[in-house]
Amino acid sequence: MPVAPDLAAIMAAQARLTGKARVTPLLSSPFLDDIAGRRVLVKAECLQHTGSFKFRGAWSAISALPDSLRARGVLAFSSGNHAQGVALAARMHGVAAVILMPADAPQVKIANTRGLGAEVVLYDRATGDRDALGAELAATRGLTLIKPFDNHDVIAGQASVGLEIAVQAAAEGVSAADVLVCCGGGGLTSGIALALEGHAPGLRARPAEPEGFDDVARSLATGKRQANTLRTGLCDAIVTPTPGDLTWPVIQRLCGPGLVVSDTQALRAMALAFERLRIVLEPGGAVALAAALFHPDAVTGDAVIAVASGGNVDRAVFERALAL
Amino acid sequence: MPVAPDLAAIMAAQARLTGKARVTPLLSSPFLDDIAGRRVLVKAECLQHTGSFKFRGAWSAISALPDSLRARGVLAFSSGNHAQGVALAARMHGVAAVILMPADAPQVKIANTRGLGAEVVLYDRATGDRDALGAELAATRGLTLIKPFDNHDVIAGQASVGLEIAVQAAAEGVSAADVLVCCGGGGLTSGIALALEGHAPGLRARPAEPEGFDDVARSLATGKRQANTLRTGLCDAIVTPTPGDLTWPVIQRLCGPGLVVSDTQALRAMALAFERLRIVLEPGGAVALAAALFHPDAVTGDAVIAVASGGNVDRAVFERALAL
Numbered sequence: 001m002p003v004a005p006d007l008a009a010i011m012a013a014q015a016r017l018t019g020k021a022r023v024t025p026l027l028s029s030p031f032l033d034d035i036a037g038r039r040v041l042v043k044a045e046c047l048q049h050t051g052s053f054k055f056r057g058a059w060s061a062i063s064a065l066p067d068s069l070r071a072r073g074v075l076a077f078s079s080g081n082h083a084q085g086v087a088l089a090a091r092m093h094g095v096a097a098v099i100l101m102p103a104d105a106p107q108v109k110i111a112n113t114r115g116l117g118a119e120v121v122l123y124d125r126a127t128g129d130r131d132a133l134g135a136e137l138a139a140t141r142g143l144t145l146i147k148p149f150d151n152h153d154v155i156a157g158q159a160s161v162g163l164e165i166a167v168q169a170a171a172e173g174v175s176a177a178d179v180l181v182c183c184g185g186g187g188l189t190s191g192i193a194l195a196l197e198g199h200a201p202g203l204r205a206r207p208a209e210p211e212g213f214d215d216v217a218r219s220l221a222t223g224k225r226q227a228n229t230l231r232t233g234l235c236d237a238i239v240t241p242t243p244g245d246l247t248w249p250v251i252q253r254l255c256g257p258g259l260v261v262s263d264t265q266a267l268r269a270m271a272l273a274f275e276r277l278r279i280v281l282e283p284g285g286a287v288a289l290a291a292a293l294f295h296p297d298a299v300t301g302d303a304v305i306a307v308a309s310g311g312n313v314d315r316a317v318f319e320r321a322l323a324l
Numbered sequence: 325m326p327v328a329p330d331l332a333a334i335m336a337a338q339a340r341l342t343g344k345a346r347v348t349p350l351l352s353s354p355f356l357d358d359i360a361g362r363r364v365l366v367k368a369e370c371l372q373h374t375g376s377f378k379f380r381g382a383w384s385a386i387s388a389l390p391d392s393l394r395a396r397g398v399l400a401f402s403s404g405n406h407a408q409g410v411a412l413a414a415r416m417h418g419v420a421a422v423i424l425m426p427a428d429a430p431q432v433k434i435a436n437t438r439g440l441g442a443e444v445v446l447y448d449r450a451t452g453d454r455d456a457l458g459a460e461l462a463a464t465r466g467l468t469l470i471k472p473f474d475n476h477d478v479i480a481g482q483a484s485v486g487l488e489i490a491v492q493a494a495a496e497g498v499s500a501a502d503v504l505v506c507c508g509g510g511g512l513t514s515g516i517a518l519a520l521e522g523h524a525p526g527l528r529a530r531p532a533e534p535e536g537f538d539d540v541a542r543s544l545a546t547g548k549r550q551a552n553t554l555r556t557g558l559c560d561a562i563v564t565p566t567p568g569d570l571t572w573p574v575i576q577r578l579c580g581p582g583l584v585v586s587d588t589q590a591l592r593a594m595a596l597a598f599e600r601l602r603i604v605l606e607p608g609g610a611v612a613l614a615a616a617l618f619h620p621d622a623v624t625g626d627a628v629i630a631v632a633s634g635g636n637v638d639r640a641v642f643e644r645a646l647a648l
Contacts, residue, residue: 019495025349025371030412031439044371046602047349088354115355171343274642278370278635280602311602315646318598322639 004190004246005156007198013060013156014163020063020092021056021160022048026168026305029276037296039303041172042289043165044279046311050116052237052285053161053188053309054085054148060157061146062089070095072142077130079105080237081310082148087118098143100134106314149187150244158188162195162205165305169203174303176202180259180288182309183207183216184238186247192307193254203305206256208288210235210266216243216251217258234263234317237284237310259291259298266290270321273308283317285310328514328570329480331522337384337480338487344387344416345380345484346372350492350629353600361620363627365496366613367489368603370635374440376561376609377485377512377633378409378472384481385470386413394419396466401454403429404561405634406472411442422467424458430638473511474568482512486519486529489629493527498627500526504583504612506633507531507540508562510571516631517578527629530580532612534559534590540567540575541582558587558641561608561634583615583622590614594645597632607641609634 005013024047032040045053062074073096076086083099090097099113103122114120123133138145147154165179179196181189186207193205207216212233218226219242227242243251261269266283269290273281281289288306292299329337348371356364369377386398397420400410407423414421423437427446438444447457462469471478489503503520505513510531517529531540536557542550543566551566567575585593590607593614597605605613612630616623 022349022351025346027346027371031436034439047351047368051602112355115358274604275639278375278604280598280604315599319643319646322643 002150002152002246004250005152005159005194007194009152009156010159010163010195013153014160016063017056017059017157017160020059023164024048026172027277027279031276032272032293035293036304038301039174040292041169041174041303041305042277043161043305043307044277045161045307045309046279046281046285050081050084050088051310051312052081052085053158054081055088056160057154057157057187058082058085058089058146061151061153062093062095064153065144069144073097075100075134075138075143075145077134078148079109081312083109083113083118084116084312086146087113087116091117098137100130108314149185150246152246155187155191155246158191159195161188161307162192163199165192166196166200166203169200169305174305175200177301177303177305178256178299179203179205179305179307180208180291181205181307182238182285182287183209185240185244186216186251187244188307188309189255190247190250193250197254204256205254207251207258208291209238209258209260210287211260211262213239214258214260215241217260219243219248220252220255220258235266235284235287237282238287259295261287261290261294264324265294267321267324269293270318271324274322279308280311280313280318281308282310282313326474326476326570328574329476329483329518331518333476333480334483334487334519337477338484340387341380341383341481341484344383347488348372350489350496351601351603355600356596356617359617360628362625364616365493365498365627365629366601367485367629367631368601369485369631369633370603370605370609374405374408374412375634375636376405376409377482378405379412380484381478381481381511382406382409382413382470385475385477386417386419388477389468393468396468397421399424399458399462399467399469401458402472403433405636407433407437407442408440410470411437411440415441422461424454473509474570476570479511479515479570482515483519485512485631486516487523489516490520490524490527493524493629498629499524501625501627501629502580502623503527503529503629503631504532504615505529505631506562506609506611507533508608509564509568510540510575511568512631512633513579514571514574517574521578528580529578531575531582532615533562533582533584534611535584535586537563538582538584541584543567543572544576544579544582559590559608559611561606562611583619585611585614585618588648589618591645591648593617594642595648598646603632604635604637604642605632606634606637
């Protein structure tokens, strides 16, 4: 049965990632501190390869495969950041990546995934059976499926964000703080929580979600896994139906209460990140910063760390944020 | 007589900057490599405190002052990035900063400079005598003028960008390449050139300028200092009348030929930095990247390093870049 990684697996993943993933900076601005009423430190994972933390998990999982299996290639289901992370990590390993994407995915995402060397297979979201198609591709070509979050080595890779935060927060003199994490399936949140448990126990991971997709916050509040009824939204990068099988027990054990922000707050956080940090965030990657800035009463401590998890945003959406 | 810093002065400035300035990342994207036809590494100084490299020189200069002088405060003339760099560096030192700005400077720049704790003194660009006003303020209040580029310790501070590039390029396996630097008065360009001469002699600094403000390129081509006739332009952050007294001899001795880009190319580079690197650049901070992407025949080697020197951009200008 698959399990979440322990600290040894996390350290092993970090060793495999060294020199491959970027150590992203921890940014700040006195103007953001003024808004939040406390120090705000932003972990800029939008600066990671392919524009999101997903590259870490993809590299970790592909590099952990036995050579013979890896050589046959990998498979992923994704229309977004996971697709690009897997595509680049596979290319850097010199192996094939097949990405199953809905035919109505944005053209730019399809083009970008192909641009990173992946073979994109399109399916009809209404009539196609993605899982059956994937299983057939995997069987006939010997591809290994890389799940986006319910995967031991993916979680171990995302945990490297937490290891970096532990070091960087200490260098800033911050040893006790909430670490707000944009949360979809919970791979990044659970990975960071495990890393902090081992390396910075004064830092506490807390999931941040958009309104309407607050399954993790509600699951934490009720103690039972909850599901979302909505399917798509502005923060599409972190829209998932329910907490993951591997990630939920970790989140339940280690994470503080969830925070929930509105779409408008996510857009405002994008505009402030543009103006004050000079980084580009997508709505789903701005949710944690929005929680830090606009829900100060729900945060504890003199400083808060917000993980800015991704920056692959359509121009139209970005212009909407700037126009607010 | 003031002189440019030697390597010892540069190393001393870096020691003073350690833990104060950010070590900014060297970013890349396979999509940018495809456009340029070679590897493109981008030194993201837009992620520096206050959004530009200017913080480094300001911190270096203020931290080098004798205690008794520093305690009386500092003075700068600037409507832009130098003002913000001096304001924050002075605040972090706990000393006063007085910034002389033209009364018609953009309100947001005045507000940002005040927001960083500086006292902003406005003068009328048409009728006021900035230098006389500054001299009077300096004399009556004992303030030390921090010049934007013709200052030994400012150049030494900007040189720390070059020291970081030397280490980061080596980690990327790049030991011979052109290093393109957005160039106004030449403080950053000459600082980087001096650092590379000492620490990475295979890397060569080359100034990049906007059309109409190519005084340094023309000075290098003719061997004599040339001046610009235009006064203002889109790339306002790097518009200066002529190469500096201290910076020009360094640039003449160490730098390769200058590169010149159009305003449209600078805007296109901003849009590509947004899309592929998830960083925000101002036009003057995008000129070196524009040269790397759109003037590949003027660059030598398998890789090129472009310094993205600043990201303090008006929303309207940024939207213009995205709309191209």
